[in-house]
Amino acid sequence: MAVLVTGGAGYIGSHMVWDLVDANEKVVVLDRLSTGFEWAVAPEAELVVGDIADGELVGRLIAEHGIDEIIHFAGSIVVPESVADPLGYYLNNTVASRALIEAAVRGGVKHFIFSSTAAVYGSPKTMPVPETQGPAPESPYGTSKWMTELMLRDTGAAHPLTFAVLRYFNVAGADPKGRAGQSTKGATHLIKVASETALGKRPFLEVFGNDYDTPDGTCVRDYIHVSDLAAAHAKALAYLRAGGASIVANCGYGHGYSVLEVLDTVREVVGRDFDVRMSGRRPGDASAIVADASIARERFGWEPRYDDLPLIVGHALAWEEALDKRNAR
Numbered sequence: 001m002a003v004l005v006t007g008g009a010g011y012i013g014s015h016m017v018w019d020l021v022d023a024n025e026k027v028v029v030l031d032r033l034s035t036g037f038e039w040a041v042a043p044e045a046e047l048v049v050g051d052i053a054d055g056e057l058v059g060r061l062i063a064e065h066g067i068d069e070i071i072h073f074a075g076s077i078v079v080p081e082s083v084a085d086p087l088g089y090y091l092n093n094t095v096a097s098r099a100l101i102e103a104a105v106r107g108g109v110k111h112f113i114f115s116s117t118a119a120v121y122g123s124p125k126t127m128p129v130p131e132t133q134g135p136a137p138e139s140p141y142g143t144s145k146w147m148t149e150l151m152l153r154d155t156g157a158a159h160p161l162t163f164a165v166l167r168y169f170n171v172a173g174a175d176p177k178g179r180a181g182q183s184t185k186g187a188t189h190l191i192k193v194a195s196e197t198a199l200g201k202r203p204f205l206e207v208f209g210n211d212y213d214t215p216d217g218t219c220v221r222d223y224i225h226v227s228d229l230a231a232a233h234a235k236a237l238a239y240l241r242a243g244g245a246s247i248v249a250n251c252g253y254g255h256g257y258s259v260l261e262v263l264d265t266v267r268e269v270v271g272r273d274f275d276v277r278m279s280g281r282r283p284g285d286a287s288a289i290v291a292d293a294s295i296a297r298e299r300f301g302w303e304p305r306y307d308d309l310p311l312i313v314g315h316a317l318a319w320e321e322a323l324d325k326r327n328a329r
Helices: 011-022 055-065 079-084 086-106 140-158 190-198 226-241 259-270 294-300 309-327
Strands: 002-006 027-031 046-049 067-072 111-117 162-168 170-172 205-208 223-225 247-251 276-279
Touching: 002 011, 002 055, 011 027, 011 226, 027 055, 046 055, 055 067, 055 086, 067 086, 067 226, 079 086, 079 140, 086 111, 086 140, 111 140, 111 226, 140 162, 162 226, 170 190, 170 226, 170 309, 190 205, 190 259, 190 309, 205 259, 223 226, 223 309, 226 247, 226 294, 247 294, 259 309
Parallel strands: 002 027, 002 067, 027 046, 067 111, 111 162, 162 247, 170 223, 205 276
Antiparallel strands: none
């Protein structure tokens, strides 16, 4: 018996794989390595290079490894890119996910955990935003994820497949043990970009919009440590295995930081200033979004361990330095 992790060579997926391996789970990773890295996969896991849209391949993996659970991370995640290429996002996120879900049903998979996003909410009317607030995505990225949520809802009603949809907020940081981190070249995560800029890997950092209706005019986000997010997936998996009903849950800390607050924290942690330039708003960006994560806490017992912005930044900076050493080999 094994757990299939799609996108397990990527940023969040690789942390999930390490968590599963640490728990002595048998893990199969399916990743086409478009943004992930073979070296990022824990050596105890089996890596299969391929596409989640390949139903024949997925079906074979399910049968050969006795896969009962799928944790689905694979997909595209950049909001402005989705605005410029909506059809690409619907193909890569929604159409491919449909193929994966179909293969799961055909193979008799029992449980499915889906990596969704706070972008399904758009600009929330109330904050912290609860799962009961209706989706109103403002980008094709958010819509592509919401469409997959709907497919899971309807599939779960028609077939014996229980699922957990985890809508998470702004993921940051790196494995405290230094085994994994955000490694994709040209990544757009703020703390990643700020860490690279502070260490001289980028000449400057752009702040996209300083005229939002927020305390300092810049966007406010709920930053969650990637290891806490992986732990939430592990808790959701245990919940489903114990007979829990299908669930939709936010993953965030319940408080936010503006872009400028994050940059000040990076400066404090790294001990130096760096070049920051103001730019116009990006299409699809919500002004502020913060999670109400009470369902995750109450229903499957998720308790964050790394809810500390300087700690998150410190782990991100440590990973950047480790990445430099790896790339210099």
